Structures are given as structure tokens and as C-alpha cells.
Amino acid sequence: MTIKVCLAGATGWAGSELARGIAKNPDLELVAAVARRHAGKVLGDVLGEPRLGGRVHASAAEALAERCDVFVEYTKPASAKANVLAALERKVHVVIGTSGLTDADYAEIHATARREQRGVLACGNFALTVVLLQKFAETAARLIPQWEIIDYAHDDKVDVPSGTARELAFRLSKVRSPQPTVPIERAVGPRETRGATVAGTQVHSIRLPGYVIGAEVVFGMPDQRLTIRHDSGSSARPYVDGALLAIRKVAGLVGVHRGLDSVLDLG
Numbered sequence: 001m002t003i004k005v006c007l008a009g010a011t012g013w014a015g016s017e018l019a020r021g022i023a024k025n026p027d028l029e030l031v032a033a034v035a036r037r038h039a040g041k042v043l044g045d046v047l048g049e050p051r052l053g054g055r056v057h058a059s060a061a062e063a064l065a066e067r068c069d070v071f072v073e074y075t076k077p078a079s080a081k082a083n084v085l086a087a088l089e090r091k092v093h094v095v096i097g098t099s100g101l102t103d104a105d106y107a108e109i110h111a112t113a114r115r116e117q118r119g120v121l122a123c124g125n126f127a128l129t130v131v132l133l134q135k136f137a138e139t140a141a142r143l144i145p146q147w148e149i150i151d152y153a154h155d156d157k158v159d160v161p162s163g164t165a166r167e168l169a170f171r172l173s174k175v176r177s178p179q180p181t182v183p184i185e186r187a188v189g190p191r192e193t194r195g196a197t198v199a200g201t202q203v204h205s206i207r208l209p210g211y212v213i214g215a216e217v218v219f220g221m222p223d224q225r226l227t228i229r230h231d232s233g234s235s236a237r238p239y240v241d242g243a244l245l246a247i248r249k250v251a252g253l254v255g256v257h258r259g260l261d262s263v264l265d266l267g
């Protein structure tokens with residue numbers, strides 16, 4: 001049994017690398033793709049990968065006319081939610097790689113997924129080192145009551161904070177709320193310098209040339225500090241294996257699950 005995949009954003013930086021990963025795995029078949037500029041072409045011709053026979057469509061609605069088991073969302077924050085809801089309404093399981101969706105968006109997607117009895121696996125970052133960062137940070141948050149997140153990215157990344165930082169803040173909020181010694185509303189001076197409060201955590205986004213993608217969580221206690229940091233390089237390679245795992249596992253879920261560890265046994 002092959003898993004039939006519809007990949008939105010298949011010609012992009014992350015999506016094209018994932019498409020090539022799908023082509024190498026005979027249990028997966030890319031039956032349709034979404035991207036506006038190459039609509040009407042066969043994806044394999046666009047990417048120079050003859051094993052990719054699916055056609056590129058201009059919208060998710062058109063691509064979903066092709067029967068598929070899993071829809072992968074890898075476009076842009078502005079189009080992501082509508083694409084995901086369209087897939088769920090056609091009773092297709094969804095993997096979300098796109099960043100920028102809010103907790104409120106996920107609540108709406110969760111309600112639709114529950115209604116349609118379909119799974120959604122959302123990973124702000126599919127890289128194994130990020131999955132481990134999340135796990136280690138959750139363990140630290142159980143023992144250390146104060147932390148903040150720093151999100152590093154290239155200067156032209158439009159969404160803030162990154163999906164990685166948002167997801168990390170969301171996960172830590174399930175452990176507990178950090179307790180700053182001086183509450184943010186009592187800070188003296190420009191409050192923005194204390195960052196944005198995301199799911200109860202202060203998050204600071206840096207957007208500068210010279211950075212690719214990184215995330216750091218700093219835990220502080222009197223006279224001691226713990227920093228856990230992930231950095232990725234310039235290729236989209238680190239995200240492929242995690243996304244392939246998500247595609248294979250999402251059919252076993254119902255509703256929204258955030259983070260790859262929902263389907264990865266990390267002990």
C-alpha cells in the first residue's frame with residue numbers, strides 16, 4: 001500500500017527537498033502538488049526528478065480533486081490555514097510544516113479535524129535536533145521556573161516569531177508558566193525590549209543577514225544558567241526525514257498534534 005501525498009509548496013525551498021525525499025521512498029507517491037508559478041506542469045519536470053509524476057496545481061482546491069491520503073502544507077502563513085481546512089473537509093489527513101499559524105488557528109483546525117475524524121501533525125521544525133531541544137527544554141522547565149526564548153533567522157524571514165519558537169513556547173506552557181521576578185507589565189522603559197509574550201513565555205526574534213535558522217531557550221536560576229540551542233545550516237535537508245515520518249504516521253492520529261515527538265518514541 002503506498003501513501004498518496006499532495007504537497008502544497010512543492011517548488012519551494014523546503015517543499016522541493018521534501019518532494020525529492022518522497023521520490024526516493026517507494027511506499028510514498030506524490031500524486032499532486034500546489035504552487036502558482038508552475039501550475040499545469042508535471043512536478044518532476046520542474047524539479048528535474050523523473051520519479052515525480054504528479055501535476056502542479058495553482059490552488060489546494062484543484063490539487064485535492066486528485067485522490068490522496070495525506071496533504072502536506074509547506075506554502076506560506078497567509079495561505080496555510082485555508083489549505084489545511086480544505087484538505088480536512090475532503091477527509092484527508094494533514095501534515096503542517098508552514099510556520100506562522102497561531103494558537104487560535106490551531107484551535108479552529110483542531111475542531112475541524114475532530115469533526116472529520118482526521119489527523120493533523122504540525123511541526124514548526126522537523127529537524128531531529130529541534131525535537132530534542134523541545135524534549136530537553138520541557139524537562140528543564142519542570143525544575144527551573146524562569147526562562148526566555150531567542151529566535152534567530154535570516155533578515156528576509158517575514159513571520160515572527162518562528163514556528164520553532166512558537167511551538168516551543170506552546171509546549172513549555174503545558175509544563176508551567178514562567179515567573180519573571182519583575183512582571184512584564186511592571187517593567188520600566190520601552191516594554192518591547194522584553195520581547196513578545198507568546199503562550200506565557202517572553203520571545204525575542206532576531207532577523208539579520210548572517211543567520212539561517214536557530215532557536216535558543218535560556219533557563220535562569222540564582223547563580224546558574226542553562227542554555228539549550230539548535231542551529232541549522234543553509235540546506236533544507238534537516239527537515240526531510242522528520243516530514244517523511246510525519247506523512248507515514250499522521251493517519252494514526254485524530255485532531256491536531258504539535259511536534260514530531262507525538263509520533264516518535266523518545267522515552
Ligand SMILES: NC(=O)c1ccc[n+]([C@@H]2O[C@H](COP(=O)([O-])OP(=O)(O)OC[C@H]3O[C@@H](n4cnc5c(N)ncnc54)[C@H](OP(=O)(O)O)[C@@H]3O)[C@@H](O)[C@H]2O)c1
Pocket residue numbers: 008009010011012013014015034035036037038058059074075076077079096097098099100123124125126127163236239
Ligand atoms: N517545519 C519545518 O521544519 C520547516 C522547515 C523549513 C521551512 N518551514 C516553513 O515552511 C514554509 C515555506 O518555506 P520555504 O522557505 O520553502 O518557502 P518558499 O521557498 O517561498 O516556498 C513556498 C512554496 O509555496 C508556494 N506558494 C506560496 N504561496 C502560495 C499560495 N498562495 N498558493 C499556492 N502556492 C503558494 C510557492 O510557489 P509559488 O510562489 O509559485 O506559488 C512555493 O512552492 C515557511 O512558513 C517556512 O517557515 C518549515
